[in-house]
Amino acid sequence: MKKILLLSLLIAFHNCLLAQRKQAAPQAALIPLPVKAAYSTDTFFITAHTVILTDLILQKEAALLNEYIRQETGRVLPFVTETGNAQMVLHIDTSLSKSAEGYLLQVTKNRVSVTAHDAAGIVHGIETIRQLWHPVTPKILAVQGADIADYPRFAYRGMHLDVSRHFFSVDFIKQFIDQLALYKINNFHWHLTDDQGWRIEIKKYPALQSVAAWRDQTLIGHKKEQPHRFDGKKCGGFYTQEEIKTVVAYAAARHINVIPEIEMPGHALAALTAYPALGCTKGPYKTAQFWGIFDDVFCAGNDSTFIFLQDVLDEVMALFPSTYIHIGGDECPKVRWAHCAACQQRIKDQHLPDEAALQSYFIRRISDYIHSKGRKLIGWDEILEGGLAPGATVMSWRGVEGAISAAKQHHHVIMTPEEELYFDHYQSLYPEEKVAAGGYTPLDEVYGYDPLQTAGDTALLPYISGIQGQAWSEYLNTTDQAQYMIFPRLPAMAERAWSPQGVRDYNNFTQRLKAQQPLLKKLRIHAANNFEGINYTLDSTTKGRLIISLHTALQTGAIRYTTDGSIPNGESKIYKNNISLSKNSTVKAMLYERGKPVGRIFQQSFGINKATGAAITLQQAANTKYAGDAIKLVNGVEATNRYNDGQWLGFSKCDLNAVIDLGTVQAIQQVGANILNYHWQKMWAPTSLSFEGSSDGVNYTSLATVNTFPVNGINKIRLFVKQAKVRYIRIVARNKGIISAGEYGAGGNSLLMVDEIIVN
Missing domain, CATH: 3.20.20.80 (Glycosidases)
Structure with missing residues (x-):
């Protein structure tokens, strides 16, 4: 009820001010976005003649505003208790609402005023002014015309x-x-x-x-x-x-x-x-x-x-x-x-x-x-x-x-x-x-x-x-x-x-x-500026074929790409539609804006083998934060050692037991899987990893087994199989279970991490 009352008062005040505006201006680059805002072509200039008019209880807040102005211009403005021709006004009005931290900001060519129910709201209005102003000379700041009614969503x-x-x-x-x-x-x-x-x-x-x-x-x-x-x-x-x-x-x-x-x-x-x-x-x-x-x-x-x-x-x-x-x-x-x-x-x-x-x-x-x-x-x-x-x-x-x-x-x-x-x-x-x-x-x-x-x-x-x-x-x-x-x-x-x-x-x-x-x-903030970089989506995975799409938040840019691992340049193909891959490929892509490359080169490898896109079932789904559909194990994308790309499947208190259906009886010579072994993350290789083959999905025979995983990191297990003809392949990785005494996380449950299953 308080927020509804506040919103009604703020909007009413804002609409009254908006009716006075004669010329509209584009949206200002404010973060966070205000509840209600309109902008005009008016500009208020903070100069040597500007004064700050403030309530006595807002001396600290006025001093903060003055400090921000000093940082920008080297100038400190005087405080006054009576109005002047060019002024900045900070005012508490408890009748606005009892809801905390909201404020009203009006910027015209003659006046900047911040009105709020409390001092915190005054400061939020001041911070909005900081985002609205820009220097026109080393000693003068220009503040964009605005009518803003604002308050927080969360306390x-x-x-x-x-x-x-x-x-x-x-x-x-x-x-x-x-x-x-x-x-x-x-x-x-x-x-x-x-x-x-x-x-x-x-x-x-x-x-x-x-x-x-x-x-x-x-x-x-x-x-x-x-x-x-x-x-x-x-x-x-x-x-x-x-x-x-x-x-x-x-x-x-x-x-x-x-x-x-x-x-x-x-x-x-x-x-x-x-x-x-x-x-x-x-x-x-x-x-x-x-x-x-x-x-x-x-x-x-x-x-x-x-x-x-x-x-x-x-x-x-x-x-x-x-x-x-x-x-x-x-x-x-x-x-x-x-x-x-x-x-x-x-x-x-x-x-x-x-x-x-x-x-x-x-x-x-x-x-x-x-x-x-x-x-x-x-x-x-x-x-x-x-x-x-x-x-x-x-x-x-x-x-x-x-x-x-x-x-x-x-x-x-x-x-x-x-x-x-x-x-x-x-x-x-x-x-x-x-x-x-x-x-x-x-x-x-x-x-x-x-x-x-x-x-x-x-x-x-x-x-x-x-x-x-x-x-x-x-x-x-x-x-x-x-x-x-x-x-x-x-x-x-x-x-x-x-x-x-x-x-x-x-x-x-x-x-x-x-x-x-x-x-x-x-403000000497060394922010990351790569949020418009290229990323990809694996749109579909079918038997022996992957369909991917590339995307970027840069709306005015073009993506040029290659699929053979070569570095893209200004002559490379422009991305328009989804990319179809039917063989091992490394996709590289570069953003171009106004004909010039920007940002970093995107790179992602995709592997195609007999298991890629095949039907796969799990006896028990991944039951950790590293979860998802079983298709991740045969989607042609190998997870990295940063385990942050959503490709690993993690199992706790249970084994990996998967069955892959190749669709038809086929000759195979190699089976494998990627196993993550990082004891400092409680990630332990299985006690054994076994592969079995079957032509009917009922009767299985052993294809290959491994019991040692020596690499601290990704163990890319690739096992030779005496030529066999199978349609179904069962993969079983036995979870280590409880972490041994003396190891990191001793007494807790180990995490079995598995990724791409390989069949050639």
């Missing part, structure tokens, strides 16, 4: 930054906060502690600064590459409490709330290195030098652990006024707890059924303490395990299940799904991309995400508070790389969080994004 709009894996300076953090403000993000989630480093000064525990904040060296390359290589350089750092106060104040001036995250009970190796008595084994421990999940966590059986964490939280809460205090709660192995006398005694004393319930006890105890201080606990969706603490808010990162579970218990949820909103994933499948965590999250996938549609049950929608993007820093070892991975996905997420649900024009968004490139460059 919570967040962005996360991990500084534990790689440390970022205070200057960078401030710059990042300015970027969040530009796109109307109102929560900065600061991930301050993890296995690889503790980044916040806690005066009561000085070893957190002298020991936990540092690691001896850092992994080079991806953690899946073995043997692991390291740089041999000690690295780390931490923020002093004075620096944190400065950052919090800087964010507050932009009406951005800073949420601190102190990880517990897992991801605690750095803290345990400084204070080993807090662990179950009592150490010694070592701050992690590579990425992953580690068995050593805070001991849940000793009260000294909770005393330590309460002391830490006391100092944290004194620094951060945020209502939310994030305690992580994710990826906590229970291995140490299962063998810890103190933890087992706690389970007995509290009448808990198992270690999962012990984690719930841990979270509830911390939640009660945070609540006693007038704050609220927030954590990743693992805090649901064993029962959710009363009043806790859940960040649902592993999909929608955690969100649905929490909402059904009437807990608020912030949608943070890994597949759509983790900005440490690759932005493209081009091999030139620098190493990233994994996954593939292109810009259009971020822009297309809608948490309300994902939730499904409309009764749960009131509990979805908003969305948040995540920037985990394992592979963000420079500020340039951090910005490259975050932008332009952050603006896409911001538009989904702010703009009305019906705003879904990706092409329009990319055009506005391109128009903002000068602004991003001026």
